[in-house]
Amino acid sequence: MEYIPGMPKLSNRTRVIQVLNIPCRPGCDGTGCLCSNVVTQLLEELPDGTKGTRVIERRLPGSVTILAKSEVEVPAWVAQSQVVKQAVAQGRLRLVEH
Numbered sequence: 001m002e003y004i005p006g007m008p009k010l011s012n013r014t015r016v017i018q019v020l021n022i023p024c025r026p027g028c029d030g031t032g033c034l035c036s037n038v039v040t041q042l043l044e045e046l047p048d049g050t051k052g053t054r055v056i057e058r059r060l061p062g063s064v065t066i067l068a069k070s071e072v073e074v075p076a077w078v079a080q081s082q083v084v085k086q087a088v089a090q091g092r093l094r095l096v097e098h
């Protein structure tokens, strides 16, 4: 039988909500990451007087929200990210690995 380890957990050690912005993984193609694509449609007037719609697609980095005194499971690559390491070093979060 194969052993499937549990996902690491991030535990919020503070009394305030922690929001971590997680940058994309290298080579992110919009999948396998926490980011999301946001599509905005802009109605604009073109030089010839007609109106056109411009579609702008932006990629928003993902974020992890941990309520005060609680914990959330995160993928291992998130637990190993610089943002999390920094928060752990600052004593804001504790990383619980299985």
Ligand SMILES: [Zn+2]
Pocket (backbone or CB within 6 Å): 023, 024, 025, 028, 029, 030, 031, 033, 034, 035, 036
């Ligand atoms: Zn991404």
